[in-house]
Amino acid sequence: MPETGVPDSEKGVVWTEDAQALLKKVPFFIRKNVEKEAEEYARQNSSGKVDAGVIARIKSLKTDRLEESGAPVESSQAESAPASPSLPSSSGSGNKRTSSPPETPGEEPQTTSRSASAKLGEGDSPGSSFSLSRDFSSFSLFRLDPAWRKLHPTEIGHGKREFHEIVKSYSNQIAVYSYCLVGLHGSGDLLLWRTGTSLEVLQEMTGKMLSTFFGRYLLTEKNYMGYLTQQNSRSLFTPSKSRFIHVKPVVMTREWHQLAPFIREVIEQESRDIASRYPGVRLTTMASYGLDESDYVMILESDSPELLVQFNDAFQGAQIYRYIDDSQRGITAISRSMSDILDLLGG
Numbered sequence: 001m002p003e004t005g006v007p008d009s010e011k012g013v014v015w016t017e018d019a020q021a022l023l024k025k026v027p028f029f030i031r032k033n034v035e036k037e038a039e040e041y042a043r044q045n046s047s048g049k050v051d052a053g054v055i056a057r058i059k060s061l062k063t064d065r066l067e068e069s070g071a072p073v074e075s076s077q078a079e080s081a082p083a084s085p086s087l088p089s090s091s092g093s094g095n096k097r098t099s100s101p102p103e104t105p106g107e108e109p110q111t112t113s114r115s116a117s118a119k120l121g122e123g124d125s126p127g128s129s130f131s132l133s134r135d136f137s138s139f140s141l142f143r144l145d146p147a148w149r150k151l152h153p154t155e156i157g158h159g160k161r162e163f164h165e166i167v168k169s170y171s172n173q174i175a176v177y178s179y180c181l182v183g184l185h186g187s188g189d190l191l192l193w194r195t196g197t198s199l200e201v202l203q204e205m206t207g208k209m210l211s212t213f214f215g216r217y218l219l220t221e222k223n224y225m226g227y228l229t230q231q232n233s234r235s236l237f238t239p240s241k242s243r244f245i246h247v248k249p250v251v252m253t254r255e256w257h258q259l260a261p262f263i264r265e266v267i268e269q270e271s272r273d274i275a276s277r278y279p280g281v282r283l284t285t286m287a288s289y290g291l292d293e294s295d296y297v298m299i300l301e302s303d304s305p306e307l308l309v310q311f312n313d314a315f316q317g318a319q320i321y322r323y324i325d326d327s328q329r330g331i332t333a334i335s336r337s338m339s340d341i342l343d344l345l346g347g
Helices: 017-024 028-044 052-068 146-150 153-169 199-211 254-258 261-276 305-316 319-323 338-344
Strands: 132-144 175-180 190-196 218-231 244-250 282-287 296-302 331-335
Touching: 017 028, 017 052, 028 052, 028 261, 132 199, 153 199, 153 338, 175 338, 190 199, 190 244, 199 218, 218 296, 244 305, 261 305, 261 319, 296 305
Parallel strands: none
Antiparallel strands: 132 190, 132 218, 175 190, 175 331, 218 282, 244 296, 244 331, 282 296
């Protein structure tokens, strides 16, 4: 290797100055792979020269491979906007669950894309019908004021019923899934995952819940907002029936957005490979950029807390983790019915 950090001409491949400059911008931990693929492409096409055009062709080939595999890819419009990493759901299935959303009886399985980079028209063939639906989604973490447990049992019973009735009254407009953090996380007790097609309805429901007698004792500790994208589906996104959920907001660093798109694709592919090694974990990414402070929210669902720990440990070793603000911490909760959670909260 010469001092410029590019391949020597004795290998039969000559690098132009613009290609050398572009190679220097590639992160060191994937520079060798990009260099090798560029040289192989130049030899196979009998040009014997690597220029900026060859790098562009490599990006195009990577995009074609992702499209053939059904993975979401970035469009030219996406490159002009701040890019969030594409982390699709893991493939395969565990002992008690699959990586796809539970199907409605009598309906065909839907192909679902939940990555932040999903774009209209990806994966469809010429002449085919294609629709893209976006479901607004919200995670609300509430902490219960200890004064609630000191109230008279009659007041507590009334408060529980009133709150539960408000939640059920929105069942035809919003899908609500409840999780309990009692004894698991000190910053909250109740986690609600709500999904709907209208932000106004989500806001209205929140206002009515907090206006109940029980709601007066709830403090909102965290709230994550975003949207889930589904292809060819008119039904709301449905979480799996897993016992455990881990929710983590992800904020990408400035350096991530400054990387060339084809470099981001290489790094994202490593993350997809990690996800595929854990079929017992369902990974969903909720795009948040423009709606919330984070770029997206990473949602992990599994019947095994050990698998959640193993997945997070492997993900922290991925190259993409270099570009994630590590100050954002996730929360883990257990799926329970609303009535069970209200009972666990005391009174």
